[in-house]
Amino acid sequence: MKFSKLWLLVGAVLLAAITGAVTVTHALAQEGDPTLRERRCVDEGWRHVVLDVAGRSREVLWKGPAGAWPKGAIIAMHGGGGEYDQWCGRDSGIAAPQVRFGELAVADGFGIFLVNSSDEVSDEQGRVCGKVWDDEVRGRPNLDLPFLEQVMRQTIPGSRPAGSADAVFLTGLSSGGYMTVRAATHFNGLVKGFAPVSSGDPYGWHRVCEAGLTPRVKVEGAGYDNETGKQIIESDACRSESYPNEVAWDEGKAAVKPTFRMFHHELDGINDLSCADKVVRQLRAHGYPGEPDFLLHGGRRGLANHLWQDDYNRPILDFFTSRLGS
Template sequence: MLSLLAPASGLALAVILGLASTAAAASDAEPQERQCIARGWQRVAMQAAGVPRKLLWKAPAGAWSKGAIVVLHGGGGRHFQWCTANSPLVAPQVRFSERAVAEGYAVFLLDSSDRVTDREGRICGKVWDDEVRERPNLDLPLIGQVLRELMPRLRPAGSRTEVFLTGLSSGGYMTVRAATHFDDLVTGFAPVSSGDPYGWHRVCEPGLSARKTVQGAGYDNETGKQIIERDACLADHHPNEQPWDSTRPATKPAFRVFHHEMDGINDRSCADKVSRLLRLHGYPGEADFVLRGGRRSLANHLWQDEYSGAVLAFFAGRMAR
């Protein structure tokens, strides 16, 4: 009996998706995942495109009155940093997730792989596979499987079916890539502290980053500047933009970009660029949510408590009346 999968089709889902049972999922869970499980989150282990993947999810009791949110963590981060705060730096993320569940959303916290490579085949570390490349994408199959197969089987009767995406930094780049790729399945999306996945690339040369879990750095395709530099993504023309994904639905999902003008990791020009290009590609957008003041810093790159209410209000406003 798969108590992880409360709907009656639990066994069928296990066969289709390769999900682990609750007991098995808990037995090989990391300590931080166990902390989340103790707080009411459930762990799912699955295969996507032949790669072992996992996620944590939590929903309100009964029907999902606001639909579901997929959350994509930042580069070097983990899914469990959105459900247990072992560092004050991630506490705003945890508050966002818990607030979303309290307001009626089911929340799915996906974990990136550590297999992404750059154009030279070098490992980039714990980041999302958001670039447009000739090789198969590592993360779109996972996200598609969650949207098309996992969510419908977990969704209780009477639930809203709207699906929303949000993500931070690398997860924000992947949010845009996934929302445009699956624009027939996504209702709305909110990238945070990020930019244009179709107009940047990584160089994962060891030593370019001081972080242990991420190798290399990101560069804008037009300016050639590292995204940490001022005006890194400021360009009038975009001849090096990669082709955008789209299923060409009758109505494209709406978006709202969130960032801090003093982001010291992803320059504000990169957020401005993706906001502008999304509109040019027919995605309706609300005015960017921009925090101001202070000095350029890493702290201003992180998820801020001020984002949480505005993200959830934006999603709530996208639901069909």
């Protein structure tokens, strides 16, 4: 299915509105020195931390209830081209449902950790992909798994008050949803439950980060399914009877694997419904128990249905709460 240049231009404008084309200089620090971009979040009680991970500066914003965190902690990952402050400090626009999710999580008894992707991810040919998560399996060391491990093993335990639940949950949108699946399977012994949003199969797709393939802000190239060769925006892009081109999955050390629930829209025009169906099928095949998808209906196929929706907020938090006693 081919999309008109006008549709792509509209998509680019909307994505620019989501992400804000802002360049940030990362300062090496243990805490604080937020830029103006993060200051809106810090002013609302979020803590800004910069971690040194394998020589790279990686940023975290976090917030929790005033006392103990009875429901543990959530790691939330933004979408491609996005920024971690899209979950806080903004009270209007199309990122507003993510802001409301962050505040609702804290009010519900969760600590929430917003993690920022790098802009250094490259494809197999070495071309820079831009502001995306390093969710694919490549021949080089992964840029984001060590970062997320440090957050799970050190930052969260060092931040939560005494008496807090030690459960860790993962969620993320789009590229962050792909990374949610990758991290939850790689670190399945550290994760209690995970909720990918508008996501697909990180072990069954690849990026071609050739300049000019997309008009998107801060992201180069496009994503393709390994079986069909179709771009994931196309209808039935990930529809296949078998997956001979699936790369080997990361197998963590959990005796009991964490439960997942997929959140998406049937008319997602950026990550086709078939791609969400594929990752659900693959997760189950690899032994991950899953609850029924939370699937939205209606409207017209397009970008708007790919974005984080207010309708996801309460069901995601209720799903995570249900896993505490498992």
